Amino acid sequence: xxxxxAQHPIPAALVALGGLAIIFxxxxxxxxxxxxxxxDPIVEQIDSLLPxxxxxxxxxxxxxxxxEAIANGDTINKCPPGGQTTxxxxxxxxxxxxxxxxxxxxxxSDTRTVAYIREDECIxxxxxxxxxxxxxxxxxAKQMHTVIVSECTGCDLCVEPCPVDCIDMLPVEKxxxxxxxxxxxxxxxxxxxxxxxxxxASDQDSGDQAA
Amino acid sequence: MRKVWDLIGGVHPPExxxxxxxxxxxxxxxxxxxxIPLNQHIGAPPKLLVSAGDKVLKGQALAEPKGxxxxxxxxxxxxxxxxxxxxxxxxxxxxxxxxVTLIPDGKDEWIEHKGTDNFRDKKPEELLEIxxxxxITGLGGAGFPSAVKLSARQPISTLIINATECEPYITAxxxxxxxxxxxxxxxxxxxxxxxGEPDEILIGIEDNKPKAYEALEPHLEGTNIELVExxxxxxxxxxxxxxxxxxxxxxxxxxxxxxIGIVCQNVGTTHAIQRAIVHGEPLISRVTTVTGKxxxxxxxxxxxxxxxISHLLxxxxxxxxxxxxxxxxxxxxxxxxxxxxxxxxxxxxxxxAPTEDELPTPPPAQPCIRCGMxxxxxxxxxxxxxxFWYAQSQNYERLEAHSLFDCIECGACSYVCPSNIPxxxxxxxxxxxxxxxxxxxxxxxxARQRFEFQKARKEKEEAAKAAKREARKKAAEQARAKAAENxxxxxxxxxxxxxxxxxxxxxxxxxxxxxxRAEAKKASPEExxxxxxxxxxxxxxxxxxxxxxxxALDSGATDKQREQAQAAIEDARLRLEDAKSKxxxxxxxxxxxxxxxxxxxxxxxxxxxxxxIATLKDRINVTEEKIAEAEDDAxxxxxxxxxxxxxxxxxxxxxxxxxxPTKSTTASTKTEDAAATAIANAQAKAAAQASMSxxxxxxxxxxxxxxxxxxxxxxxxxxxxxxxxxxxxxRTGAEKLQAKLTSAETELSELS
Numbered sequence: 001x002x003x004x005x006a007q008h009p010i011p012a013a014l015v016a017l018g019g020l021a022i023i024f025x026x027x028x029x030x031x032x033x034x035x036x037x038x039x040d041p042i043v044e045q046i047d048s049l050l051p052x053x054x055x056x057x058x059x060x061x062x063x064x065x066x067x068e069a070i071a072n073g074d075t076i077n078k079c080p081p082g083g084q085t086t087x088x089x090x091x092x093x094x095x096x097x098x099x100x101x102x103x104x105x106x107x108x109s110d111t112r113t114v115a116y117i118r119e120d121e122c123i124x125x126x127x128x129x130x131x132x133x134x135x136x137x138x139x140x141a142k143q144m145h146t147v148i149v150s151e152c153t154g155c156d157l158c159v160e161p162c163p164v165d166c167i168d169m170l171p172v173e174k175x176x177x178x179x180x181x182x183x184x185x186x187x188x189x190x191x192x193x194x195x196x197x198x199x200x201a202s203d204q205d206s207g208d209q210a211a
Numbered sequence: 212m213r214k215v216w217d218l219i220g221g222v223h224p225p226e227x228x229x230x231x232x233x234x235x236x237x238x239x240x241x242x243x244x245x246x247i248p249l250n251q252h253i254g255a256p257p258k259l260l261v262s263a264g265d266k267v268l269k270g271q272a273l274a275e276p277k278g279x280x281x282x283x284x285x286x287x288x289x290x291x292x293x294x295x296x297x298x299x300x301x302x303x304x305x306x307x308x309x310x311v312t313l314i315p316d317g318k319d320e321w322i323e324h325k326g327t328d329n330f331r332d333k334k335p336e337e338l339l340e341i342x343x344x345x346x347i348t349g350l351g352g353a354g355f356p357s358a359v360k361l362s363a364r365q366p367i368s369t370l371i372i373n374a375t376e377c378e379p380y381i382t383a384x385x386x387x388x389x390x391x392x393x394x395x396x397x398x399x400x401x402x403x404x405x406x407g408e409p410d411e412i413l414i415g416i417e418d419n420k421p422k423a424y425e426a427l428e429p430h431l432e433g434t435n436i437e438l439v440e441x442x443x444x445x446x447x448x449x450x451x452x453x454x455x456x457x458x459x460x461x462x463x464x465x466x467x468x469x470x471i472g473i474v475c476q477n478v479g480t481t482h483a484i485q486r487a488i489v490h491g492e493p494l495i496s497r498v499t500t501v502t503g504k505x506x507x508x509x510x511x512x513x514x515x516x517x518x519x520i521s522h523l524l525x526x527x528x529x530x531x532x533x534x535x536x537x538x539x540x541x542x543x544x545x546x547x548x549x550x551x552x553x554x555x556x557x558x559x560x561x562x563x564a565p566t567e568d569e570l571p572t573p574p575p576a577q578p579c580i581r582c583g584m585x586x587x588x589x590x591x592x593x594x595x596x597x598x599f600w601y602a603q604s605q606n607y608e609r610l611e612a613h614s615l616f617d618c619i620e621c622g623a624c625s626y627v628c629p630s631n632i633p634x635x636x637x638x639x640x641x642x643x644x645x646x647x648x649x650x651x652x653x654x655x656x657x658a659r660q661r662f663e664f665q666k667a668r669k670e671k672e673e674a675a676k677a678a679k680r681e682a683r684k685k686a687a688e689q690a691r692a693k694a695a696e697n698x699x700x701x702x703x704x705x706x707x708x709x710x711x712x713x714x715x716x717x718x719x720x721x722x723x724x725x726x727x728r729a730e731a732k733k734a735s736p737e738e739x740x741x742x743x744x745x746x747x748x749x750x751x752x753x754x755x756x757x758x759x760x761x762x763a764l765d766s767g768a769t770d771k772q773r774e775q776a777q778a779a780i781e782d783a784r785l786r787l788e789d790a791k792s793k794x795x796x797x798x799x800x801x802x803x804x805x806x807x808x809x810x811x812x813x814x815x816x817x818x819x820x821x822x823x824i825a826t827l828k829d830r831i832n833v834t835e836e837k838i839a840e841a842e843d844d845a846x847x848x849x850x851x852x853x854x855x856x857x858x859x860x861x862x863x864x865x866x867x868x869x870x871x872p873t874k875s876t877t878a879s880t881k882t883e884d885a886a887a888t889a890i891a892n893a894q895a896k897a898a899a900q901a902s903m904s905x906x907x908x909x910x911x912x913x914x915x916x917x918x919x920x921x922x923x924x925x926x927x928x929x930x931x932x933x934x935x936x937x938x939x940x941x942r943t944g945a946e947k948l949q950a951k952l953t954s955a956e957t958e959l960s961e962l963s
Contacts, residue, residue, distance in 0.1 A: 052655035054662045062662055121944065123937045134661040153658045163926065164937070164944035165919075179304040180643025183602070184633045190575040 042094075043071045049089045051082040054133035055155030057106045062133060075099065080106035081154070113169040114152040115159070119144050121166035128158035128167060213413075213439055216459045218452055220590045221444040222623045224379050224543065226419060230509035231382045231502045236390055237512050239526055244293070245313040245517030246554040247273060247284055248300045252348040253355050254280030261311065265292045268322035270493055273311050275344070282346045282356045285493040286313060287515035289320040301539050301553050303546040310554070313517065324491035335405040338488055345487035346494045346557075351448075351477035352544070354558040357484065360476070363469035367406045371457060371475045372399055372414040374423065375448030378541030381561040383498040384478045386511045388416075388423035395478055396430040398485030402476060403436075409474075412436045415453050417443040445543065446621040450475045452590050464617055479560070499555055501527050503564035505534035514555050520562055521551040529564055535572065538563040542570055543622040577630035585624035585634060591617045595624040595634050602637040607645050615641060694741030698748050723749075743794040750787035757783045820864055827861040909959045916952040923948055 005012040047067035058078035060066040070076055076090045077099040084101060091098035101108055117128070117137075124142040136152045139145030147158075147167075159167045185193070250256040257274035261267060267286040275283045293314045297307040327333060327341075343358035351373060372395075376384040388395055403412055416424055418440050427438055441447065441456055451462045453475065460471050468475050476484075479497065486492045495516055502509040507528030514523065520537070538545040539553075540561055555562075563570075585595035593614060601609040615638060624634045761776040834854045923945040930938050 047659070050655075051651075052658040052662070054658065062666075063659065064663075121940050123940045133665065134658050135665050136661070151657070151661065153654075163923075164940045165923070165947055166940075166944065176302065176304065176306050176308055178647075179302075179306060180647060181303070181636060181639035183640040184576065184636045187576060187578070 040068075040071055043067050045093055046070050046090060049082075049086060049093065050079060051086060051153075053081040053153035053155045055081060055153070055157060056133075057081070059105070070094075075102065077102045078105045080108050083108035111171040113154045113171050114149050115147045115154070115156075116149075116168050116170050117145050117147055118166040118168065119146060121164055123164055125163055127161040127163065131157045131161045133157060213437060213457075214459075215439060215441045216456050218442075218444050218447045218456055218590060219592055220588045220623060221446060221452075222588050222626050223444055224626060226443070227380045227502075228382050228385070228419065231380070231500050231511060232385060232389075232422075234508075234510045236386050236498055237510055239512055239514065239518070239523065241288060241315045241317060241319070241515075242518050242522040243314070244519075245287055245290075245315065245515060246298050246519065246552075247287070247311045247313060247517035248298075248554065248556055249274050249284060249309045249311065251284065251354060251516075251556040251558065252282050253353060254278070254282075254359075256309070257281055257283045259295065259309075259311075261292050261295075263292050263295050266290075267292060267313065268320050270322045270324055270495060272344070272346075272493070276356075280356055280359050282343060282348055282358070283493075284311070284346050284516070285495050286322075287495040287517055288313070288315045289318050290315040299550050299553055301548065301556055301559060305549050326489045326491040330401050330488050331404060335407070338401065338405050341488055342484055345483075345492070347480065347483050347487060348494075348557050349477055350479035350483060350497055350557060350560065352540075352558060352560075354556075357476070357480055360469075360474065361402065361405050363467075363474060365469045366472060367409050367469065367474050368472040369411040369413065369458060369474075370399070370403055370406055370409045371453060371473060372402075372412070372478060372481055373448060373450065373453055373475055374414050374416040374420070374478045375453055376420070376478075377417060377443070377445045377448035378543050378561075379445070380502050380563055381500050381541050382502075383500045383511055383560045385420045385423050386500075387482055387498050388420070388478060389426045391482060392423075392426040392430050394485045394489075395482050396427065396434070396436065397489065398481035398483075399436055400434070401484055401488055402474075402481060406474060413457050414438045414478075415447075415457050416440050417447060419443040446590055446619065446623060449590065449619050449621060451619065464614060494557060497555075497557060497559070499523070499559055500561040501564075502561065503534070503538075504566040504569050505530050505564040514559075516557060517554045519552050519554055520548065523555070523562055524551060524564065533566045534564045535567040535570060536565070538565070538570075543626065544620065573633065574631050576632045579630055579632060582629060584627045584629065588623040588627045590621060590623060591619055593618055598641075599632060599634055599637055602641040605641075605644070607641065607648065610641055611645065615645070618642075690741060694745065697741075697745055740794070743790065746790040747787065747794050750783065750790045754780065754783040754787050824861060824864045827857060827864060831857050831861065906959065906962050909955060909962065913952065913955050913959060916948060916955060920945065920948045920952055 043064070044067075047064050050063040050067060052063050054062045056062065057080050058066045058069075060069055066074070066078065070090065076094070076096070077087050079086050080101060084098075087101060088098045115128075115137075122139075122144045124139060124144060126139065126141050126145070128145060129137045129139055133155060134151055134153055136148045137145055137158060138148060154169065156169060159169060249259065255278040258277040259274050261271075261273050266289075267273065268289045269286060271286045273284050273286055273292075290313050292311055294312040295309065296312075298310040298312070299305060300308045300310065302308075330338060339358045339362055342361065343356065347357045348354040349357060349360070374384055374388060376382070399412060399414070403409060412435055414427065414436060416427075416438065424438065424440060431438055439457055446452055447456055450468060454468055454471075454473055455461055458473065460473070462468050462473075463470060483494050483497070487494065496513050497516065498511050499514040500509075500511050501523050506524065507530070508526075510527065512523065520539075537548045537551060539548055539559055540546065540563070542563060542565070545561070545563060579596055579599060581596055583596065585599075586593075589595055591614075598610060598613055598615055598618070601607075601613065618638050620635050620639060622635050625632065628634060757776065757779045761773070761780060831854060834850055834857060838850045838854065923941065927938070927941045927945050930941050
């Protein structure tokens, strides 16, 4: 065997390389099928960062279409409900510089709101139900409608279609369960809060500058 | 002597325990009122059982547990419920929560209650139920329902009783063990029985409580309970730390002690369980340390749950001027209270009223110098300075990677920090933020799911409609093809038929024709038409056969036969004509009508209007002709009137046509997705608002409000004319809009 190889080095090398090529080809081919990536994973990742209010303020009919648009090169600062946090997260993911929110699409608000229907005024027209992107409004024709508050994303889309103007966007009440500790004040704030006698001269200067 | 492991890290702050152990556990006179928060534990709030004005007896349940992780609360003394509403509760947020206010009647009258003489007569499940309904939670700190902790599914090999009480100043457990060792030991036996007699029962105690050690020791003779003493070092009393000191085992990240076969209970809790099971008394009081230099007496008290802290302080010579701040819990992990009227709850082990010298206000934080002392002090082997860095930059991913959630918030790192950085507060804030983000993520995922489900549902509905249309089209085509086939078949068959077959075919034809008629009623216009065509063809062939028969008869037939044949021919001819006329009528009317309807449906409003105008013009022409022809004056007048009306209609229609371009667009968008319209509107609004000043915004909102108001009023008028049932709703809607408009206008006038 060894002699045969030694006598025919070139054909032996060709056979060996060919064999390796076949083996690796088979492995790679198998891997390509087995670990096939379904769809565009970047769209999934962007979509998971968006706030899923489905409000359409970005100009796309829902968060996923906007995620697809971002993947295709649209700007990332069109989402007012997500605000700067979302923009930063997407910028981080795509490794681009984080722009500020495009005010053309609305303003970021600190308080989360949800829709409430003033139920005695509702005439049962079902217009808000058709407008709700997450099926968070219950009701039937000529029956009173109501919002499932826990499912409402506060997207605002039901307010406009209401013919009797009976939908309010009310801020979500914050209870003990939502309470959390705040970060301690920064050094600048602390120095600002101090009386002048308490700090040494060099700090006093920087404190004045900070103020 | 048992091997004791060392606490990792830890600090040794001044203990300050001697002040409050000089005297025995005291009792206080009843306060004027007791404020009992409903939710004093971790878990679901209990269900309220009483209402304002009710008379209650001592130990009566005020609320019962609701759900698995929940416990009830009980009346600490007899009296009446004056009020059930929100009051400030002991919580670092200083927020209010639902509380029951009880005005004691001074009789301190117990509700009927009965203990168990021998707890071994009852099943562990029954004992757990007693613990649950007696409102017992962990008295050490967190307040987790004890019954839940004791009903672990995992097999338990070690029961640990936490008698460490490592935090400075607090001596509640120490005094409890000194004064009631037999009750504590009996409580341990009950716990051991509930847990199925674990192999090891350990009491972990620090070496700064020799009196408690001495008190407990004689009661442990003849039992398998082992009293383990170890060096005083903060925070050896943390559950995970104590387990590590006593057994050398580490509770896995994110796991519970039960995962490694260990259950840990506080001494105070053990005592409360003994009271509940042996005496039938629910948890209505606890031992609380009142200490600090701002109080002249430092002592432990058997305090009723709900006692205002101000009441405790009053009886201990509290001096408001000396007190720097009021702390619930110890100096390391406690929190500052803003309001001394806050009540004592099940987890209140200490009220600390220190002077400024005793517990100085922390000086401002300096920058981190990376000295690493915090990492040495951390009992959870974390990297506090690294966590601090990430907390400052809000890098939550890295914080979690550095096991932020293993932090027990003991405060050892802040204690040793030479830069006085309030490290624990950074970790607490970050933990809160991470939890909030996680909750938002859950909500977002659910919203996504619902949105995607709705999209899928709408697509499915659309597909089903399309499939239906397709099926209908196919059926029509098939029917047409079948009709054509039938027609050719019948024309081919009949000429060659003999008279006998012709006869039978006549009979067949009649039956078939009847069936066809019956079916024609059900069938679609196309099918009807096809059937009629077939009828014509059949009638033709019948006529032919009859004529053939007549010719065949000619040679040798009688007159009578000839007459009969002639009649048959006549009959067949009549039938053919009839069929033909029917077909004519069908082809003229039915398809045209159907087409018209289709055209109407498909046509845009504009086209429909144009058509309407055309027909109206036709009708006017006809009427004019009629007028010209008419001779009678009365008839003329009537026709004239009709003409006028028609002309009016025509004008209307033409008017509408000129309006149509705008209207047709709104109509078409209306039929589209309502959501899409709303999105478009909102977007336009947002885009417009972005470049506006406040005043402009206000003006824009006023104009939009005016437009909406006008629309609403129009709607209202229309509804009034129709006598709609929604008039009231529409009216209130319009009124509201009016109010909004006026307020916006006043705002604008204020601005400008």
